[in-house]
Amino acid sequence: MKISSADVIVTSPDRNFVTLKITTDEGVTGLGDATLNGRELAVASYLRDHVVPLLLGRDPHRIEDTWQFLYRSAYWRRGPVTMSAIAAVDVALWDIKAKLAGMPLYQLLGGASRHGALAYGHASGRDVPQLLDSVREHLELGFRAIRIQTAVPGLNKVYGVAAQPGVDGRYDYEPAQRTPLPVEEDWDTRAYLRHLPGVFEAVRNEFGPALPLLHDGHHRMTPIQAARLGRDLEPYDLFWLEDCTPAENQEALRLVRSHTVTPLAIGEVFNTVWDYQTLIREQLIDYVRSAVTHTGGITALRKVLDFAAQYQIKSGIHGPTDISPVGMAAALHLDLAIHNFGIQEYMRHGPRTAEVFRQSFTFTDGLLHPGDQPGLGVELDEQAAARFPYVPAYLPYSRLHDGTVHDW
Known part of the structure; x- marks a missing residue:
């Protein structure tokens, strides 16, 4: 053949x-x-x-x-x-x-190690009441773990908040926008650090101590700022704090780790095991966040996760809607097979995407399953795909109030 x-x-x-x-x-x-x-x-x-x-x-x-x-x-x-x-x-x-x-596919990877993959959804709001409503909506959809993102007073636009004043052109529930140039957003880390603990206090008061809560810092903090946030959020028992600081400097996580016991998840922008070498060997993180799509596929990410398993580090595979249903299916087969599974990010694609990519994976009682069709379980309708040509779209970027470009 x-x-x-x-x-x-x-x-x-x-x-x-x-x-x-x-x-x-x-x-x-x-x-x-x-x-x-x-x-x-x-x-x-x-x-x-x-x-x-x-x-x-x-x-x-x-x-x-x-x-x-x-x-x-x-x-x-x-x-x-x-x-x-x-x-x-x-x-x-x-x-x-x-x-x-x-x-x-999961059968060729060693067979199922669990009934399904626990998924977390993305709740957000322009203020705390809207955020609490978003959490309720996700619980009604069946999610049993929730990521918490909220607007920050004094900032016009903040990553992870689905509906914000002045934000137009979002597509498929993601911050990328169909614009000829990237959209500029503002940022103030001190305002963010002051605001966020009160948000988690409100969520815990409303939904109790058992619901797994996650948060994405999206690379915006210095190591000492990340350490402070991890410590300040300890009373609210996060499932993880994600991308608390740019981790290309892997040694920076030593400082964060020394100041907080909040679990840390890193790696959605990583591409190979070399990006993780120090983080895994020194046990500076708790979850590997890479996507199958951006890390060399199933072959490569399985090796990263096997390396992580030696240090009791678990998976948290990247899975927003910029991962296609093909990439999501690949992640789910890996989720089902590996022993050190942690959690799977899951954002539902829009109806046109479901028309182009015919999917067999399911979401039931908070768990994702890739299905039992031979292969990945996803087929591409090329005639449907041809009806939707490429449109330029960019993720935003951030500037501080003095005009300095900052990590988005």
């Missing part, structure tokens, strides 16, 4: 997605997600111009060999564009292999 074709499909139903479709000479197809939010066409070009010609004629069964070939033969390694392209190939090949085996 050989790979006979590989097609890159760019579509924008509720948002932009890049999908790789690999076809064998026996007519078996596999899908991989190559979406990189705000830089989608860079990955599409990387695949079309540099990767697809290398795939034609290769044996689709040789997943590990193909992964190593694509990673090492380019010489220029790592980075989100390269690793998203490799991830798309890897996941598509696993999809093919599982279809040929007549099994859902």
Whole structure:
């Protein structure tokens, strides 16, 4: 059996997605997600111009060999564009292999280790009453763990708040906007640090101590600021504090860890195990946040999570709507199989996305399951995809009140 074709499909139903479709000479197809939010066409070009010609004629069964070939033969390694392209190939090949085996993919990864993957939803509000209403809505939808994000007094726009005055053009419940240039947002870390503990106090008073609560700092704090926030939130027993400081400087987490016992989750912008080496070995984090889509696929992320398991660090795979249903399905198969599963991020895609990507995964009583169809369990309707052409869209960026560009 050989790979006979590989097609890159760019579509924008509720948002932009890049999908790789690999076809064998026996007519078996596999899908991989190559979406990189705000830089989608860079990955599409990387695949079309540099990767697809290398795939034609290769044996689709040789997943590990193909992964190593694509990673090492380019010489220029790592980075989100390269690793998203490799991830798309890897996941598509696993999809093919599982279809040929007549099994859902998780069976080839060792079988199920649990009934389903606990998912958390995204609650937010312009103020505390609206936030509490959002939490109630998510509980009614069946979520048993909730991420808490709120506006900050004095700031016009804040990451993670779905409905804000003056924010137009959001699509599919994400902060990226269909605009020709990135939108500028304002930021004040001191105001944020003053405001947030009171928010969690209000949520705990309303919903009690048992509900798992999460929060995303989105890389905006220095290490000492992150340490302060982690300490200030300890009375509210967070499931995790995510991306509390830019973690490219892995040693910075030593300072955070020394000041707080709030669990830490890191890694949605990471691409390889090298980004985690110090964090995992020194047990500076509690959850690995990478996406299958951006970290070289199932083959690579499984190795990262196996490394983390040696230190009792768990998974928390990235899963907002800039991960396509193909990438989400890949994450769910991995979630179901690994022993050190922690939690899965889950944002529901819009109805047009569900029309383009026919999905078999389910969400019941707070748990996600990838389904038992052979392969990933997702099929792409190419005719539907063609009705939604690419539209430029960018994530926002932040400036401090004095005009300094800040981490968004």
